[in-house]
Every structure is written in C-alpha cells, then in structure tokens.
Amino acid sequence: MKAVVFDEYGGPEKLNYRDFPDPPTGPGQVRVSVAACALNHLDLWVRRGVPAYHTELPHVLGSDISGVVDQIGDQVRGIQRGDRVFVAPGISCFRCPYCLSGRDNLCLHYRILGAGPRGGYADLVTVPALNVFPIPEGLSCEEAAAFPLTFLTAWHMLVSRARLSPGEDLLVLAAGSGVGTAAVQIGKLMGARVIAAAGSSAKLNRAKELGADELINYREEDFSSVVKHITGGKGVEVLFEHVGAATWERSILSLAKSGRLVTCGSTTGPRTELDLRYIYARELTVLGSMMGTRAELLTISRLLSQKKLRPVIDSVFPLAEARAAQEKLESRAVSGKIILKPDRALSG
Numbered sequence: 059m060k061a062v063v064f065d066e067y068g069g070p071e072k073l074n075y076r077d078f079p080d081p082p083t084g085p086g087q088v089r090v091s092v093a094a095c096a097l098n099h100l101d102l103w104v105r106r107g108v109p110a111y112h113t114e115l116p117h118v119l120g121s122d123i124s125g126v127v128d129q130i131g132d133q134v135r136g137i138q139r140g141d142r143v144f145v146a147p148g149i150s151c152f153r154c155p156y157c158l159s160g161r162d163n164l165c166l167h168y169r170i171l172g173a174g175p176r177g178g179y180a181d182l183v184t185v186p187a188l189n190v191f192p193i194p195e196g197l198s199c200e201e202a203a204a205f206p207l208t209f210l211t212a213w214h215m216l217v218s219r220a221r222l223s224p225g226e227d228l229l230v231l232a233a234g235s236g237v238g239t240a241a242v243q244i245g246k247l248m249g250a251r252v253i254a255a256a257g258s259s260a261k262l263n264r265a266k267e268l269g270a271d272e273l274i275n276y277r278e279e280d281f282s283s284v285v286k287h288i289t290g291g292k293g294v295e296v297l298f299e300h301v302g303a304a305t306w307e308r309s310i311l312s313l314a315k316s317g318r319l320v321t322c323g324s325t326t327g328p329r330t331e332l333d334l335r336y337i338y339a340r341e342l343t344v345l346g347s348m349m350g351t352r353a354e355l356l357t358i359s360r361l362l363s364q365k366k367l368r369p370v371i372d373s374v375f376p377l378a379e380a381r382a383a384q385e386k387l388e389s390r391a392v393s394g395k396i397i398l399k400p401d402r403a404l405s406g
Contacts, residue, residue: 061180062380067107081184089129093199095178096122111173120178121147124202134187143190144202194363204369204395212240214350220320224249226295234261234393239370282308303327320345370394
C-alpha cells in the first residue's frame with residue numbers, strides 16, 4: 059500500500075509518501091480501505107516527538123478515518139466486507155474498572171489511533187472491530203472523517219464535564235478550529251448563548267453560520283473585556299479552552315462567579331500562571347477533559363444523521379500532499395477540518 063510515514067521526529071519535512079507493508083488482520087480486527095482521514099493537532103505533536111504517546115518508528119499518523127471494510131478477522135460478528143464505516147479514534151480495553159463503569163475514555167490501557175497504533179495516513183488501516191461503526195445516513199466519507207475526534211472531545215467537554223445548561227453564556231475560544239466549530243454547534247444545541255472568539259473575519263463568519271450569537275476577534279480586542287461588556291459585567295458561566303498559555307489568564311478573567319472553565323489541550327503551550335485567590339474568591343471550577351466515551355460518540359452519530367450537527371471541512375488534500383496539509387494546519391489559516399484522501403479514493 060501507499061502511506062505517509064515518518065522515520066524520525068521533527069518538522070513536516072519528515073513525512074514521506076512511500077510504499078509500506080499492508081497491515082495484517084488479526085482476530086477481533088477489521089481492515090479498512092481508507093476513503094478519508096482528517097488531520098488533528100495531535101498529529102503535529104506526535105510527529106514532533108511528544109513522549110507521552112510512546113510512538114514506535116516508523117510511524118503512520120491519522121486518528122479520524124472513514125472508508126470501506128476490506129478484510130475481517132476471526133471472531134468478528136456483525137460486520138461485512140464492503141460496509142461503509144467510520145472509526146472511533148480511542149482504543150479501550152473494555153475490561154478495566156473505568157471501562158466497566160462506562161468511562162472508557164479513562165481506560166487504564168487507553169490509546170489513540172495514529173498516536174500509538176498506526177493510523178489512517180495510508181491506503182489501509184487495521185483497527186479493533188469494536189471501533190468501527192456505520193457512517194451516519196446522509197454523510198459523505200469526507201464528512202464521516204471530519205467529526206469523530208473533534209465532536210467527541212467537544213461533546214464530552216461541554217455536556218459531560220461542564221454540564222452546560224440552557225440559557226447559560228458560553229465562550230468558545232479558537233472557534234474556527236475543528237474542535238471549536240464543533241463546540242459552537244453543540245453549545246447552540248444545548249440552548250446556550252454562544253460567544254465565539256477567533257483570529258480572523260473568515261473564521262468568525264463561519265462561526266456565525268454555525269449559530270454563534272456574538273463574535274470576538276481576539277487579535278484585535280481583549281476578549282475578556284468584550285465578554286464582560288456582552289454579559290453586562292457578569293462573565294460567562296462556561297468557557298471552552300484549548301489554546302493554553304496564550305489565553306489562560308484572560309480566560310480565567312472571563313468567567314462569571316461560580317463559572318466553569320473546561321480544557322482539553324494547550325496548543326500554545328502547557329505552562330501558565332494561576333492566581334489561586336481569584337479561583338477561590340469567585341468559586342471557579344477548572345475541569346480537565348480527555349476525549350470522550352464510546353456512548354457519547356454514538357449519540358453524536360445519531361445527531362449527525364438527524365442533521366442537528368454537521369461536520370465542517372476546510373479543505374481536501376491528496377494523501378501524497380500530507381506535508382502541505384500539515385503545514386496549512388500549523389499556519390492556523392484553517393476553518394474546520396483538513397481531509398486527506400488516498401489516490402484510490404480520489405480516483406474512485
């Protein structure tokens with residue numbers, strides 16, 4: 059098969075489009091002929107060599123995958139060759155106490171496809187049969203690859219962790235990103251007033267199309283001051299944070315009394331200062347969030363088929379141009395998801 063592979067850590071120049079062995083299919087596994095694979099910031103961190111993921115080289119990136127079942131291993135039931143499927147990016151054991159309590163995102167053996175196990179920057183990928191699901195009705199393969207990781211992350215953050223309620227004010231930072239566009243839609247679905255903050259007019263216009271009520275260009279304005287103006291000095295009840303060091307201080311200042319900040323990432327750096335007096339005096343809550351559960355992903359799939367949520371695609375690149383696709387993602391000139399398509403999918 060053809061795949062995009064890197065043999066050592068570094069910049070996007072380390073990505074090589076070349077022949078690579080077809081992945082075998084073992085018991086309890088299925089092999090998927092990849093139709094589309096979406097990029098995530100996780101791909102950039104793994105390529106750079108973040109040690110948390112224990113990646114074995116050479117490595118194939120790619121967590122968000124859709125395609126057609128190509129091979130079926132022993133002990134697999136309910137799946138047929140030719141089925142159109144999307145792949146759940148999180149791999150859990152479904153035997154540990156966390157999995158058995160329905161919190162499979164906290165699995166003691168949790169891995170993310172494309173971070174540890176080889177992923178979907180390839181013609182073929184082998185995954186556990188438990189990780190494939192029918193593509194929601196009405197979605198293309200590109201759209202089916204554009205939603206799993208980002209929508210799952212945003213849903214878990216806002217619904218399960220922050221407990222966003224109707225009528226609350228929600229601030230979504232980096233609202234033009236993949237996870238940001240998901241958060242804007244989920245916030246509206248939950249009945250919140252959504253304030254979207256982004257760094258360009260194009261990204262803000264997209265957020266408005268997705269339902270955002272108020273817009274802030276944080277390259278031109280201090281978003282914490284604008285939030286206080288919009289909310290009459292109150293601040294927001296929930297703040298969707300995944301930017302990190304560059305926004306953290308102003309994020310805390312944007313919260314209402316008893317507000318909740320929920321974070322899933324730190325794209326501008328993981329270290330920041332925190333004035334604890336502000337946290338306890340205003341009874342603020344800071345919540346961490348890691349991916350989401352399989353049950354949540356199935357809920358999102360149903361909402362997509364009902365047209366209550368929709369994936370947002372920025373652009374589509376041939377698999378062979380993965381380096382250019384990652385360079386675009388790193389430039390932050392993106393609104394929605396970037397998709398890679400193998401040659402066989404492009405020609406098909």
